[in-house]
Each structure stands twice: as C-alpha cells, then as structure tokens.
Amino acid sequence: MSGKTLLVEPGAIFANRYRVVEPIGQGGMGRVYMAEDLRLEGRLRALKLIATLPEEREAFIREARMLCRLTHPNIPEIVDYYSPNEDGVAAIVMDYIAGDTLAQRFDKFGRKLSFGQVLQMTIQLCEVLQYLHGQAPAIVYRDLKPSNVIIDSRDRAVLVDFGIARWHRPNAVSDTLQLGTPGFASPEQLLGKQSDERSDLYGLGALVYFLLTGGFFAIRRNRHSEKFVVEAVPRAFREMVELLLSEDPSHRPKSAASVLEHLLNIRELGASGEGSFRFDASKGGGNSFIKRDVTIAAVLSAYPGAGATFVTLALSSALSIAGVDHAVVECPGGEAEMYGLLDGARKMPARAQFANGACQRVAGPIWREGRASYVPLDPFRAAQAQCHCVLDESFVSFLQKLGAPLVLLDVSSRWEHPDAKEWIGNIADSIIWVADCYPSKWSLKRQQEGASLYQAIEGRQAAAIWIANRDHSFAERKEWLSMFPVAPLTALPRFSEDAVLKAIWDGAGVPSAKKDKELYFRSLKTVLKRIVPAGVAKDVLTANTAYFS
Known part of the structure; x- marks a missing residue:
C-alpha cells in the first residue's frame, strides 16, 4: 500500500488477515477491494481503505463503532475496523455483497426499470431508513444515490458506503461538513444547513425520480411537465414522490415509517389488481413465470x-x-x-x-x-x-x-x-x-x-x-x-x-x-x-x- 494513495496490489495481505483479490470500487472517500478472510477459510469481504485527516481520527473511530452495531438484512455487516495509521489510512471490513450497483443495473437495462422493480427497491430502502432513523440517536445516511445501492443475489437493495452517515444532532443549526451528491442531496445539505431524517426522505424521492424519468435529476424538474418513462406508475406513487421532494423539510412526510406504510398500501392495491399496475405473482412451472426482467x-x-x-x-x-x-x-x-x-x-x-x-x-x-x-x-x-x-x-x-x-x-x-x-x-x-x-x-x-x-x-x-x-x-x-x-x-x-x-x-x-x-x-x-x-x-x-x- 502506498501512503494515502490507498493503492493495494492483488495478492497483498492487509493486517495479516485479508488477502486482496481485486479492486471493486472507489470514490472521493476511499477505495474498496474484494478480499479473502484468511482466518475464516477465504470468506469474501469488502475491504474499504479511507484517507483521513489527523483531526478526523476520533470521529472515524466513533462512527466505525456506530456501524459495527448495525444489523439489518439490507446493510452489509461490518465485521472489523482499523484506526488510522501514521499515514492517516483507516480501514473498514464488511461482508462482500455480490451484485451490481443500482447505477450499473439501471444502465444495463437501457435506463428504464419496471415500476414493479422500482417499487420493491423503494420499499426495501425505506425499511433501511426506518431502521437507521430508529437508532438512538438517529443515524442520517445523507447520500442516497444509485452507486450506493447494490442489488444482491436475492434481488435485495443493499445500502452500502456509510462514509458520510452521521448521528443526528437535534440542537445543531448546520452540519459539520457540507456533503452529499448534487442531484440527490437535499436542498438543506447543499446550503450547508443541518440535515436530519427528512433529508434522507428527500434523497429517496430524488433517487426514485431519477429511475422513473430515465435519468433526470429532480432538482431540475418542472412539476407541470415531468414525464415518467416507466409505464403504469400509480397517481398515489407520483404524489408521494412530489411530497418527498418538497424543498421545505417541514412539507415532507414526517418519517420513513409513514412513507413505508404508504408504499405497502400501493403494492397491495397493485397486487390485488385494484391499482393501475399489477405484480406477476404466479408460481409454478410451465409458462407461469414467463414475465421477468431478463430476455433469454x-x-x-x-x-x-x-x-x-x-x-x-x-x-x-x-x-x-x-x-x-x-x-x-x-x-x-x-x-x-x-x-x-x-x-x-x-x-x-x-x-x-x-x-x-x-x-x-x-x-x-x-x-x-x-x-x-x-x-x-x-x-x-x-x-x-x-x-x-x-x-x-x-x-x-x-x-x-x-x-x-x-x-x-x-x-x-x-x-x-x-x-x-x-x-x-x-x-x-x-x-x-x-x-x-x-x-x-x-x-x-x-x-x-x-x-x-x-x-x-x-x-x-x-x-x-x-x-x-x-x-x-x-x-x-x-x-x-x-x-x-x-x-x-x-x-x-x-x-x-x-x-x-x-x-x-x-x-x-x-x-x-x-x-x-x-x-x-x-x-x-x-x-x-x-x-x-x-x-x-x-x-x-x-x-x-x-x-x-
């Protein structure tokens, strides 16, 4: 490994335990490698190396401990962490999740996913947000975007990269850092104001809007001329997306739990045939499973x-x-x-x-x-x-x-x-x-x-x-x-x-x-x-x- 460049060659051993297989991702906060856990018979892990500043050492340790206690099927389990070394390089080790990022899946399918796919993914992400916001104090993720969601082998939407997640500070008027991804970050994040659970709800709405419009950013939308390229999007779902995208946080839904309840009602209406879309819920052999999202x-x-x-x-x-x-x-x-x-x-x-x-x-x-x-x-x-x-x-x-x-x-x-x-x-x-x-x-x-x-x-x-x-x-x-x-x-x-x-x-x-x-x-x-x-x-x-x- 070369100082703060975070470059590791395949075959290198990290911390006398993890053999690097290959790089699998990188961003402004660090690099991620697939690695084999030599202590557990080669079990695959995701090894994230992060370059930190001296003043961030304590914050990293505090937040690594926060992540280690999270347990949810749509969040990769954090199995280990390493404090910053003399070069300022820290590491987090988590379970490896096999699959595409949502950004990759979106592009592969011609930037047009079915409404059933989008709805199911939205429900799963909302369940994750409900779990994070239910911690004491609440954890605000702050960076919902397609590249931070992996679709795993069970078709679950797994939320990864908690690099800028923070505990909510109820009495603060601004965040310690102005972070987030333009196009998906809430207005209050972009203005450097204090983010809270409702900032994540905006991020969820921005993500869904991006998927349903074929890749347009919600921040540029015109409420009166928006066009969803995906067919059969119920009116109730459209209205919910608009509420999530409210510029004023006080106009957004009050919690992820309330959004989840609304989403489950929409799914139930669709499955019963009473809504404007319908799931293919058939089972069994023969032609009963012809409907799918892959062409053979x-x-x-x-x-x-x-x-x-x-x-x-x-x-x-x-x-x-x-x-x-x-x-x-x-x-x-x-x-x-x-x-x-x-x-x-x-x-x-x-x-x-x-x-x-x-x-x-x-x-x-x-x-x-x-x-x-x-x-x-x-x-x-x-x-x-x-x-x-x-x-x-x-x-x-x-x-x-x-x-x-x-x-x-x-x-x-x-x-x-x-x-x-x-x-x-x-x-x-x-x-x-x-x-x-x-x-x-x-x-x-x-x-x-x-x-x-x-x-x-x-x-x-x-x-x-x-x-x-x-x-x-x-x-x-x-x-x-x-x-x-x-x-x-x-x-x-x-x-x-x-x-x-x-x-x-x-x-x-x-x-x-x-x-x-x-x-x-x-x-x-x-x-x-x-x-x-x-x-x-x-x-x-x-x-x-x-x-x-």
Whole structure:
C-alpha cells in the first residue's frame, strides 16, 4: 500500500488477515477491494481503505463503532475496523455483497426499470431508513444515490458506503461538513444547513425520480411537465414522490415509517389488481413465470458440432460492439467447455460464479469483460454432477439475478434431453438454431425433434432463427441451404484453421481481430435486432459505427 494513495496490489495481505483479490470500487472517500478472510477459510469481504485527516481520527473511530452495531438484512455487516495509521489510512471490513450497483443495473437495462422493480427497491430502502432513523440517536445516511445501492443475489437493495452517515444532532443549526451528491442531496445539505431524517426522505424521492424519468435529476424538474418513462406508475406513487421532494423539510412526510406504510398500501392495491399496475405473482412451472426482467436467447446446435458455442461467442462480440450489456451462460447438463475455451484458468476472477448445480442463487462475483458477463460450467465438477441441475423456475431466477437484460444461453446439443427441450420450448424468448456445412449428424430423428421444438416456439410467438455456420463457396452449397426448415436469417463464414487455432490458444474463443469483430457485427446485426430487448439499445443496426472507422 502506498501512503494515502490507498493503492493495494492483488495478492497483498492487509493486517495479516485479508488477502486482496481485486479492486471493486472507489470514490472521493476511499477505495474498496474484494478480499479473502484468511482466518475464516477465504470468506469474501469488502475491504474499504479511507484517507483521513489527523483531526478526523476520533470521529472515524466513533462512527466505525456506530456501524459495527448495525444489523439489518439490507446493510452489509461490518465485521472489523482499523484506526488510522501514521499515514492517516483507516480501514473498514464488511461482508462482500455480490451484485451490481443500482447505477450499473439501471444502465444495463437501457435506463428504464419496471415500476414493479422500482417499487420493491423503494420499499426495501425505506425499511433501511426506518431502521437507521430508529437508532438512538438517529443515524442520517445523507447520500442516497444509485452507486450506493447494490442489488444482491436475492434481488435485495443493499445500502452500502456509510462514509458520510452521521448521528443526528437535534440542537445543531448546520452540519459539520457540507456533503452529499448534487442531484440527490437535499436542498438543506447543499446550503450547508443541518440535515436530519427528512433529508434522507428527500434523497429517496430524488433517487426514485431519477429511475422513473430515465435519468433526470429532480432538482431540475418542472412539476407541470415531468414525464415518467416507466409505464403504469400509480397517481398515489407520483404524489408521494412530489411530497418527498418538497424543498421545505417541514412539507415532507414526517418519517420513513409513514412513507413505508404508504408504499405497502400501493403494492397491495397493485397486487390485488385494484391499482393501475399489477405484480406477476404466479408460481409454478410451465409458462407461469414467463414475465421477468431478463430476455433469454437460447443458442442450439441442430446436431453435435454444428457450432452453437462459436456462434454464441460471435453474438457476444457483436452485442459488445452494439453497446448491449449481456450474459453468456453455459447451459447445465453437459460437458464444461467454455471455461477452457476462454482460458478461465488465467482470466476468470477468483471465486467467480459458475453455472453449476446450485442454480438457486448467485453466490460469488461475476466474470465480466466489457459488456459481457461469462458464466461457464464448473470444469472441476464431474459432468454427471452437472446433469443434476434441473432447468426449472429456479434457473430462470438464477439467470435474472445475473443482472443483465439479455442472456445468451449456450445450449448446444443439450436440447436433445427431453426436460431441456420442454424448458426451452416454454421459456426461451428466442431460439437461434445453428447448422454448418458438415451435416452428417443431422439425422432424421434430430430433424423431427427440432421441428417440434421449432413449432412450440412459434406457437407462443417467440423468435425462431436459423444461422448458417461455416458458410463458403462449394459445389453443394445450394443443396446444403435447402436442408434448412426455413431460410437462414444470416450466415457466418468459415474461418481459416490458423485463425481458429490462434483464437483458442489466445483464450478468445473466436477470432478477435478488428476485421473479425466487424464481420460478426455486420453478419449478425439482423439477429441482434430480433433478440435485443426493446429500449436496451436504441438501434443495434447502427450502433457504434465509429468502432469501424
């Protein structure tokens, strides 16, 4: 660690206990690292290093003790703290929370979350504020903003970074420090006046307004021309947001408890169908859980070796160029190939999430590279163990909790298993069939089974797409293309053996020179148009044309 720069290299040991894995965040108050707790068998922690001034030493100790006694499911547990050293560097150690910040999730979904998502998150944050304000004395958080909220593996909104939280001083006329984030801070904070519990309520309103308007700040709003981009926002909720955003604190709701009561009433009306929105509260199998906030595009090989994995990675490259956040998931039930293909031993972060048999929750960090999140099968588990992961509602929930609006599910030939075939037919928003120019394994039985799955997809008006893989000029090309049940939407050319070998040994999966990426984008842009959720990318057909200039 270098003085007050707070820079720590991966592998460094802090306080003879915490091994730094990688940086996970930074701000004006410090840097945060993922670390392994060596005393507790490598349990993941978030290690926050903070640069303090000499006069802040006592305040830091007092506030660290305050945080250590907080216990709430939507607040990370503080497990340890270290007083400022001779360089003024202090540390707080807390439980690591796997997930996206609300800011990341908001951007991934095209800056438009559903009202159900926003309402549920608002309820959870209001419960946290009620808990904080109920302490003696009350704790005022003072910095509600999207980057300070993490959506965890259970879809909980977890409030992090208590860097400027303070006990409320009832008799003070101003705060000791004028802190807060412009756009979300209350007017009294920006003016340097004393903040109290009602300042947090303003922050909650500003956060909700930001989410419902597609990213506009409440401080610039015009009450008579505001436009929520999210559909089905009840009038009662709109009115509550306006009250929260009152410039005069005395005009805001009196407490987080009263706001929470109002929010729960709105949710109850919506769930009963009496309000202007409705939750999808259905349970069970089949189509009962089609409504969700993730789009699943399943990529299938018409027969083993047709190239579904290659096409999946080519689609991922094209989506990245188009600026679309997405996850690439290897479907359970077969051999683990993606880990080796992408050189996971070298590139996959420590403790990152696999798509293994424990599909109910996201337990670790996600392997991310640019716009793509990779979730391969665990190569250290036997293939037989992989098969025990049943494709059911829990797997849909697992995919949703990855935090990407679009999932490319590399099914390859696993669709031939009856349970997988039924699940894909009921759940996938689109299926992308891949067949290459070596169709010796395209048996009559596989054609018949594929046709029934194709009909199931079309029967519920989901997209069914064919891609001709390894296309090139040869005498029987016309006959080959006539074998497809419908004309292929597009074709990917055959790459040279040298290019494919280099991609494998480089851990890229597919040839990744700039000209190759341009080819993927131009060849697959019509497929992207069919599978990218509305609102996530403005127009994937023209996205990032500057990339090729």
